[in-house]
Amino acid sequence: MLFAKVALGCCASIVLAGTYTFHEGVLRVDEEHPGGRHVHVWVPAAIVPMALHVLPRHRIEDATARARPWLPMLRTLTKELERYPEAEFVDVRDGSQHVHVRTHNGKLLIDVTEPGEDVHVVCPLAMIEDVSEQLAKDASGV
DSSP states (O other): OOOHHHHHHHHHHHHHHHHHHTTEEEEEEEEEGGGGGGEEEETTTTTHHEEETTTHHHHHHHHHHHHHHGGGHHHHHHHHHHTSEEEEEEEEEETTEEEEEEETTTTEEEEEEETTTEEEEEEHHHHHHHHHHHHHHHHHHH
């Protein structure tokens, strides 16, 4: 009986940790290169803003200095994109090349296709907003 309670507690903890980790969704980057080489990176979006706290301070300061002029625009853009949950922003075809940028269910989707190489990015808007807020705090010295 005691083992069952311990197992139930462990399972409940794992479920709660998983739910928290994936509550903002997943940052996904899929690349297909010539020769059949594929790169797939899937990261829980909640981890990205947390990672900013463990990165070396000088790296964050450098990134913040470079991004400072665009941070207000980035924060405004992400807030506005949330108002358009199903919108298509760019759909350009030029011969065999194709670029498609849209939002779907609170995520920014970017698809770039050209002969022999495809890149697909799915990025939750909430993650972009969290990162831009964190960088803005670092820029203001708060």
